[in-house]
Every structure is written in structure tokens, then in C-alpha cells.
Amino acid sequence: MKLGSMVFIDLLLMYRGYLGRNDLTNILGMAPASATRAFASYRSKYPDNITYDVSKTRYSITPDFSPAFEHNIADAIDLVLKGNVVLRKVLDIDQNHVYVKGATFPSSDVVAELTRAFHLKHCVDVDYASSSTEGSKRIFSPNSFFDAGGIWYVRGVNLMKKEYRTYKLCRFTRAESIDTTYVSNDKDEEWHSNITLTIAPHTKHPHPDALRLDLGLVDKPVINITTNKVLAGFTLSKMRVDSSKDALLDCKMFNLQLMNRHELTDIKSMDFAPGYNL
8 A cells, every 4th residue: 555645644644543753754664854844745735634732742633624635444444453453463364454345334434433532542422233222322432443354343342331342343324532531441351361262174174184284284183273252253254164063064165163162152252153053
């Protein structure tokens, strides 16, 4: 993703809420003097969008911000959440993430409110299109973002119910920053509870030796992946692991099999694991 300095400044203001000269020098490779001139140029052209926060020695978004450029939402998310996309870390996937074609997002304004709230530690008043009957309105404190199969999710605190929940990003229809104390994930027990997923070549696959090579299995029959309870089911889904009780899924579509299913029965996210409810 190659961005000009003006577009880059505009994007970070919109989706992160702040940036400093080091962002231009470290990410864009600009010389310090060139970065200073870029900020001066942006402030000259779009003075209502940007202000300098002396106390934090960085540039910040203003209440009157209006994006000066059109930004690709997937690229914006990749940039402002880089290093925070935890599921990518769990699977040790290359940081040059490829988005699945057809991945959907809400409006750019809604996404930007949520990602800014995450970075600036704000809460948001949101409307969410739930598949349950709990209603649409929530007061939400976003703690983490992750993607699984091209679908983005955000984990955080539903302050109205006083519980940690995981939501599909595409189902947010409105988001507005509010002056409510931000709640971190310090007490999110599911997030901080690590578990092990034991995975092996599918027992019904006709060529298990080839699958062992895929997994890098030389002198052991399985691999063990450490994740947390929130991400367990999503990890299995992303890896296309047959998680059914009796290995019922097509082994040519799901080359891998979950071997310690019996140890994971109390984990809510396992509902997202392929075949788990079969």
C-alpha cells in the first residue's frame, strides 16, 4: 500500500485520531524535514481537520474533521491496526495480509469511529444489527479487532449488559463517540485464558503424509497451537479444521482434524469451529 503524505495524514487522522512526525518517517520513510513540511501543507489546505496537541506532542483530529480524500477501508484497517490483529499473530501469518474478496464493512464513518475509540480509549454509542432479540443499541468499549475468513470482528465491553462480547464489524450501523469512561479488557477472563488446540492431518484423508509436510510434522504426530478462548473457534475456522465429533466433514475440503475436541466443550467460540455442532 503506497500512500502520498497528504493521504496518509488524512487516513490516520480519520481512523486512528492522531499521528506524529515519526509516523511519516518510520512508515513512509520520509526525512524529518520533509515530514514537517507535509504537516504544514496539510494544515494549510485543511485547517479544520487537524490540530497540534502540545501536551502529547502529536497532531490530532478535530471535532470538525471531514476526510479530504476517499480511503479504502480494508487498507485503512490494516494500517491502523497493524500489530494489534491478534488472530494473525496466533497463526503466524505473514503481515502482508490478503483480504478475502467480498469482505464487507459498514460505512467508513462507522469503522473510523470504532477504530478511533480503540486507539483513543473512548466509548461509543452504537446501533448493531443483532441476530438475537437483545435490541440494537449498545454502549461499547472496543478492546481488540481480529479477522477470520475475511470477516472482521471487534471484541470489547457491552457496558449496558456489563459483559465482554464479540461482534461482527459489518453489523454496526451507527457509532458515535461519547464521554463515558473506557473499560479495558483487563478483566476479560476468556481473552486472558490460554488454551491449546491439538491439530493433525485428517484421519480419513487418503494422503496423510502429504498433509504432515504441510504442517511441518517430521517427528511428531500433531501440532499444538496456543490461543485464547475467544479466538479458538475462529482459529479453527481460518485453518479449516474439522472439529466435528466423529470427523464428519469432507476431508478434501477440511484437510486437518481437531484431536482434543473433548477438552474444549466449555468454550463459546467453538460454535464458529467447522462442524463443531454436528
